[in-house]
Amino acid sequence: MTRQMTGAKMVVQALKDQGVDTVFGYPGGAVLPIYDEIFQQNDIRHVLVRHEQAALHAAEGYARSTGKPGVALVTSGPGATNAVTGLTDALLDSIPLVVFSGQVPTFMIGTDGFQEADTIGITRPCTKHNWLVKDTDKLAETIHQAFHVATSGRPGPVLIDLPKDVQFADGEYTPPTKVKMGHYKPRVKASIEEINDIVALIEKAERPVFYTGGGVINSGPAASMLLRELVDATGFPITSTLMGLGAYPASGKGWLGMLGMHGLYEANMAMHGCDLMINIGARFDDRITGRIQDFSPNSKKIHVDIDPSSINKIIHVDLPVIGDVGHVLEDVLKVWKSRGRKKADISAWWKQIEEWREVRCLTYKNSDTVIKPQYALQRLEELTKGMDRYITTEVGQHQMWAAQFLGFEDPNRWMTSGGLGTMGYGFPASIGVQMAHPESLVVNVAGEASWLMNMQEMGTAIQYRLPVKQFILNNERLGMVRQWQQLLHGERYSSSWSEALPDFVKLAEAFGAKGIQCSDPKDLDDAIMEMINYDGPVIFDCLVEKHENCFPMIPSGKPHNEMLLGEAYVEGAIKSDGAVLV
Amino acid sequence: MSALRIQQGSSSHSAYDLRDYHAEVIEKHTLAVLVDNEAGVLARVIGLFSGRGYNIESLTVAEVDHEGHRSRITVVTTGTRDVIEQIKAQVGRIVPVHEVHDLTVEGPSIERELALFKVEGTGNNRIEALRLAEIFRANVVDSTLESFVFEMTGTSEKIDAFAELMRPLGLVETARTGVAALARGSKA
Incomplete structure (x- = not known):
């Protein structure tokens, strides 16, 4: 079955054998042989980005919206160093990426050659694993192993560094079926004892809450379906991290909204007051927990995670369960049903939650003259919610508002940089999403500052006719920084x-795209519809209130029950006519 | 635990809660890490320690299975119980790592370190150094009319003790391998 071919040809062959259809990249001297092979075939589309960082974020957008690994190709030296932010972003959000970087020829490594960088050394801490391939005979095997590592266990980015002479040399191609995957086999099934323990806690809980995260999305659509079944069958309330939005539908009966620093009051209060916390695929991030000692002080905690290093890292849990979310949910459902679907009466708990809901924590003071950013997102939600829609975001206030005001009914529809908080993520991510879903509506909810960080990708959007909608909430401020300075740094x-x-x-016109500016709330609906209906990329410059703050907010070092609520709430504006209640 | 001491309540201007909640007892643990002997594997392990702020008290590494290309890394580290558990989990998820053993908790184990000491001196100091070396079962592996090089294996504590004694007698240079350790008993 093995065949002789050049290393460069092997890369393309291995990608085909792995089922890859799209590669995001940027050529350069050290990857020319691979680009030559890409040129001579039609199975794999190459998307020429305008900056390597964008190639990685686009690959992330592709991966997160499809569940398949994203693939990027960059040259040596600056190509590889520009990829570092994307690798780190994917590592923190557990996104499967396979990145190929060119390298100077093996005999030049270590000589400070032109465009040489110690790519393996630089990317070692920001990849799940990386490989320098020095022998063409080992190349195909390495690529297949790389896909295995990137996609199994807790997914993550991997990098293969390819010296130019290895790309030119001939070697034997090994197909995926012949490759030994080595010892790397993360545990996916929990033991029956652990499943029984989970069920026993579920049966007794009087104030339970599901706290779910990106692990549910990463486990695949089946895991989301199982989660929905379990939540609806038990009637338990559920909240989710930023990363996990869409695993349980926003319209679902148990849905409390997002939790965390800018999470909903009812979600955070439920976390604080519960007697059983069922963490499914979330990692107790510091944006979630607030003050550690006061985090959910009276609850038993279950933590289901595929990564043993997530267990007891931040929060001590009573029942750690290492396994894949989908497998564990399936087993829990099975056992819970077979034991008679027992559960305690939780109506008092729901009554309490309804009281918290009455606070209406997302209330803000609307305006007839200025577009409030929250209002802009409410209108976007209202006008697009029934559509086949994907949302990406940049990082900052707009990102939190998007998480609060947009509703996600399905997994893989929401792409945002959660762990690393990478400004400049959303635009290239929207390009990756649109490549994977050419017929769908893809909107990048952005702030003007974040958006400028990768604005060069307008060229990519135009070249590949990608009708990505750049919905920029323009407050002419670094809004979240400004908010912190106002609240915590003496308004300096x-x-x-x-x-x-x-x-x-x-700017849009200069690239050949459509530009829309809107500053009057009365014009907003029409302008949004114009954006949606335009067949091509749009930059939507939505001029919003410049000094709006994002609430609720748990200030750092505070527990969940010491949230700051919005100015509108504080000023008693809930009752005023202009207030838009959510 | 760390040199950086942040006062209570100083987190109010930070995005992070900077107070140290887990300031418990610091323990010393000896970990044996079995890895594929491939390029960069040591850098992966020690890079994890430095990147996540863990301590390395000593480190030894060598290929122990030439046919299987397997190396054994012995790390002596310190931290609270939580930190030690985190270290084991973090090291365990490095792709070329096969096994992580905490010899300090997995039952009785033996630890040995090899050290070389160069002691310079004449007259009584020289005689005293040689006499102490005999008591500590150190071997003379090099000698001139003004110096000895002693070779000694033992626990780190024994080597520390010998070094203390040699210091006033003319200790000029020390080389230590760091700890190698195995669990006692017949099981691998």
Whole structure:
């Protein structure tokens, strides 16, 4: 079955054998042989980005919206160093990526050659694993192993560094079926004792809450279905991290909304007051927990995670269960049903939650003259919610508002940089999503500052006719930085305004795209519809209130029950006519 | 635990809660890590220690199975019980790591370190150094009219004790291998 071919040809062959249809990349001297092979075939589409960081984020968007690994190809030296942010982003959000980087020829490694960097050394801490391939005979095997490592267990980015002479040399191609995967086999099934223990806790709980995360999404659509079944069958309330939105539908009966620093009041209060916390595929991130000692002080905690290092890292749990979310949920459902679907009366708990809901924590003071960012997102939600829609975001206030005000009914529809918080993520991610779903509506909810960080990708959007909608909430501020400075740094607004902004409409036109500007709340609906109906990329410059703060907010070092609620709430504006209640 | 001491309540201007909640007892543990002997594997393990702020008290590494290309890394580390558990879990998920054993908790184990000491001196100091070396079962592996090089194996504590005694007698240079350790008994 083995065949002789060049290393460069092997890369393309291995990608085909792995079922890859799209590669995001940027050529350069050290990857020219691979680009030559890409040129001579039609099975794999190559998307030329305008910056390597964008190639990685686009691959992330592709991966998160399809569940398949994203693939990127960059050259040596600066190509590889530009990829570092994307690798780290994917590592923190557990996104499967396979990245190929060119390298100087093996005989030049260590000589400070042109465009040489110690790519393996630089990317070692920001990949799940990486390989320098020095022998063409081992190349195919390494690529197949790389796909295995990236996609199994807790997914993550991997990198293969390819010296140019290895790409030119001939070697034997090993097909995926012949490759030994080695010892790397993460545990996916929990023991029956652990499943029984989970069920026993579920049966007794009087104030339970599901706390779910990106692990449910990563486990695949089946895991989301099982989660829905379990939540609805038990009637337990459920909250989710930023990463896990869409695993349980926002319209579902048990849904409390997102939790965490800018999470909903009812979700955080339920976390604080519960007697059983069932953590499914979340990792007690510091944006979630607030003050550690006061985190959910009276609950038994179950933690289901595929990564043993997530267990007891931040929060001590009573029942750690190492396994794949899908497998564990399936077993828990089976055992819970077979034991007679027992559960305690939780109506008092729901009554309490309803009281918390009455606080209406997302209330804000609307305006007839200025577009409030929350209002813009409510209108976007209202006008697009029935559509085949994918949302990406940049990082900052707009990201939190999007998480609060947009509803996600399905997994893989929401792409945001959660762990690393990478400004500049959303635009290239929207390109990756649109490549994977050419007929769908893809909207990047952005802030103007984040968006400028990868604005060069307008070229990519135009070249590949990707009708990505850039919905920019333009407050001419680094909004989240400004908010922190206002609340915590004595209103000293150090470098947190966006001066010398471009005219976004002209910018769009300069690239051959459509630009829309909107500043009047009365025009907003029409403008959004114009954006949606335009067949091509749009930059939507939505001029919003400049000094709006994002609430609720758990200030750092505070527990969940010491949330700051919005100005509107504090000022008693809930009752006023202009307030838009959510 | 760390040199950085942050006062209570100083986290109010930070995105992080900077107070140290787990300031418990610091324990010393000896970990045996079995890895594929491939390029960069040591860097992966020690890079994890430095990247996540864990301590390394000593480190030894060598290929122990030439046919299977398997190396054994012995790390002596310190931390609270939580930190030690985290270290084991973090090291365990490195792809070329096969096994992580905490010899400190997995039952009785033996630890040995090899050290070389160069002691310079004449007259009584020289005689005293040689006499102490005999008591500690150190061997003379090099000698001139003004110096000895002693070779000694033992626990780290024994080597520390010998070094203390040699210091006033003319100790000029020390080389230590770090700890190698195995569990007692017949089981691998």
